[in-house]
Amino acid sequence: MESCGLYIHIPFCLRKCNYCDFISFEYKKELAEEFLLALFSELSLLSQEYDQTILETIYLGGGTPTCLSGEELARIIEGVKEHFPVKEGAEITCEMNPATGVEKDLKIMREAGINRISIGVQAFDDRILQYLGRVHNLSEALKTYYTVREVGFDNINLDLIFAIPGQTRKDWQDSLEIALKLNPEHLSLYNLKIEENTPFYYDYLNGKLKPVDEDTEYWMYQDAINTLKNAGFEHYEISNFARPGYASRHNLGYWHYKPYLGVGPGAHGFFGSLRYQNTDDLEEYISCLTRNKLPRQEELHLTCKDQMEEFVIMGLRVLEGVSLDEFRKRFGESLLEIYGTQIKKLIKLGLLNLKGNYLALTEKGLFLGNEVFAEFLL
Incomplete structure (x- = not known):
């Protein structure tokens, strides 16, 4: 059997952040149930097409997967395992927003087999969090981290953003130092990109937002590399740092050009010479799968x-x-x-x-x- 990864796009959020162009919709319980039924149909169709495949990693991304309840997330993991064999010791990651971390749900997620949590903190600074349009604050971020740890997760990633307008090198260094005090196993650091059709993009067009200059961005990146290396982290990918043995196995699959399947609205997949993308329209996604049809928006056969x-x-x-x-x-x-x-x-x-x-x-x-x-x- 051929090993591959599985990416599951959960298309719901509490609200859209000012910089985000990812595919997401406001969470509504009835719509979420329709999505789940469609997702299980997609898994069923894919399992027939890729019946000689075994999953070595599963990644629940979004959106905000933890907009769903622990029970709903457990149903997804159960649904995956009903349709695909999963390797013993597979890495199963779930992204979460600090505003959605509930102990009861986290316990259910862990019991379902999720063994890695990626928390979208983005900054340990209330002023910057408000500017980014995040729904959580510093206190909630810290509380969520401690809750995740207390529930028993021993593989935690923190996402942080730098080169944010108004953010100084000291602000960035302060966020790094707070992150290190929490002692996560992994850190993902991203420079802010002004993406089209976002509030930040329109502010930029109207002259209300001035991007951080390239020199400052460069030194923020270097500050992070030096700080994390000195703290014992391995810098193993442009944006990613890990304690020894904790590199993201799912993401390494992408970078090592291994096959992966993608399910959910807007998800991408790559298998053999085929690269595909699902429709990013949630209604169309559900409609296709109601008709027992894969929701492909594009298929490209790579030369x-x-x-x-x-x-x-x-x-x-x-x-x-x-x-x-x-x-x-x-x-x-x-x-x-x-x-x-x-x-x-x-x-x-x-x-x-x-x-x-x-x-x-x-x-x-x-x-x-x-x-x-x-x-x-x-």
């Missing part, structure tokens, strides 16, 4: 060239880099021959280096990743 590009770009996100042997094993050709001109140019610019059998970003290249990735589009 060998497409797969080479994706393999390199995804692999370069990991600090270990891209394996030259793995590239040859997968494609039957030498990465250094296919991309020789680009690699020489990027090494000369100090953005890439060759470390034994791996091609990897340099410290300078980490901050300029998108510029590096663009060079590998054949």
